Amino acid sequence: MALTIQDIKKTIIAGENEDAVAIAGTLINRGVKPEEIIVHGVTKAMEYLDKKCTIRDFCLLELMLAGRAAMDVIDCLYAEGTAKDDLLFDTDPYPRKKIILGTIKGDIHEIGRNIFSMVMRSHGYQVIDMGKDVDPADLVMTAMDNQADFIGISSLITTTIPHVREVRRLAEDKGFRAVKIIAGGAALQQSNPEYLNVDHVADTAFDGLHYIRSI
Ligand code: B12
Known part of the structure; x- marks a missing residue:
């Protein structure tokens, strides 16, 4: 069969x-x-x-x-053409949109984040995947250092929501206002952008891709 x-x-x-x-x-x-x-x-x-x-x-x-x-x-x-780490941003002859991604502090779930990371890479975006349990300040610092276009936050644990809400404030405190913040994962997708203090809450990795493409 x-x-x-x-x-x-x-x-x-x-x-x-x-x-x-x-x-x-x-x-x-x-x-x-x-x-x-x-x-x-x-x-x-x-x-x-x-x-x-x-x-x-x-x-x-x-x-x-x-x-x-x-x-x-x-x-x-997503094996082909999707290097695990896109750290060589400056040597890329054709600059592409950059995304800094992480599962937020307090959470170790990573399947959904990996899917989003692979989907974005396979569509030509540059992704620095910072892994799991990432401190919001580190996420913002890495985004600033790399002049990223997007910060992607993943979470499946509801207790992490205060950390998610912190990201925008930390970025604004550093004067980094141009970056768009996008959230996803089971714990966040039931919430709304205003509450989470982000630009978009994605239902799925593909919804995230469509939002980023629309910017
Ligand atoms: C597998 C799993 C685990 C595995 C994780 C393995 C791994 N390597 O990731 C293990 C066993 C380790 C685990 C541990 C725990 N888990 Co768990 N786990 C799950 C389970 C069953 C599935 C999660 C999953 O992978 N889903 C599939 C993926 C594909 O879905 P997803 O992450 O939502 O991602 C999709 C989209 O949301 C989107 N997406 C995800 N991230 C992002 C980010 C961006 C930017 C974008 C655009 C899109 C995007 O892309 C994906 C594809 O569309 C869920 C149940 C559930 N319904 O979620 C519980 C669940 C998440 N776990 C739960 C709990 C409580 C725990 C533990 C705390 C248990 C414990 N007592 O120790 C620990 C976590 C400890 C910690 N500090 O993090 C609870 C969370 C409750 C809550 N809301 O707070 C859940 C909901 C189970 C339940 N019903 O109680 N878990």
């Missing part, structure tokens, strides 16, 4: 990273778009695990293995 995106979802849930990557490769060769695999495969797998792993029954190992499988699939989907 022909493989489908459902098979990616199943293998990610089962934590079978090698199978998930092999299926992703087969689907891509058949012309399936990476976006479809992300939306209907990777994201659906994580939503399923959210429902399954409740506060009472938090299956850490299962989530870690699924998380690894999801990250491997993302790496495979």
Whole structure:
């Protein structure tokens, strides 16, 4: 039977990273778009695990293995032309828009941030991904040092919201007003830009891409 995106979802849930990557490769060769695999495969797998792993029954190992499988699939989907770190901004002969990205202080979730990072790189943007648990002041400092066009903030933990709200003030205190701030991740997407003190709150990585393209 022909493989489908459902098979990616199943293998990610089962934590079978090698199978998930092999299926992703087969689907891509058949012309399936990476976006479809992300939306209907990777994201659906994580939503399923959210429902399954409740506060009472938090299956850490299962989530870690699924998380690894999801990250491997993302790496495979956006492997070509997406260097892990775009630190050589000044040597680029064709300057592109720059994004400084991080999962905010207090949060270690990184699957969604990685998806956004890969999506932006694969669409020609320069991304410095500062990783997880990033201090808001470091995010702003790196954005200023690199004269970035955008700061991207990811968070899945609601208690981090005060740190998210700090970013704009820190940037303005340094006189860095031109930068646009965009937030995403499950904890932030239920909120609005005014409350979070950002320019845009993205529902998905692709919504983030569309917003940035519209600027
Ligand atoms: C996998 C997972 C984990 C894994 C993370 C593995 C990893 N390497 O990232 C592990 C097991 C480590 C983990 C740990 C914890 N987790 Co957890 N985890 C999840 C789970 C099930 C899925 C998260 C995920 O990857 N989703 C899939 C991705 C693709 O979705 P996403 O991040 O939203 O990203 C999409 C968009 O939002 C967007 N996006 C994301 N970031 C950005 C940024 C920008 C700029 C843009 C434009 C777009 C964008 O792009 C993506 C694609 O469209 C969620 C449940 C859920 N529904 O989110 C709980 C969840 C987030 N975890 C939760 C909790 C509580 C924890 C722990 C605190 C548990 C504990 N007691 O230790 C710890 C975290 C400790 C810490 N300080 O951070 C809670 C958070 C509750 C809350 N609202 O505060 C959730 C919601 C589970 C629940 N229902 O209670 N977790």
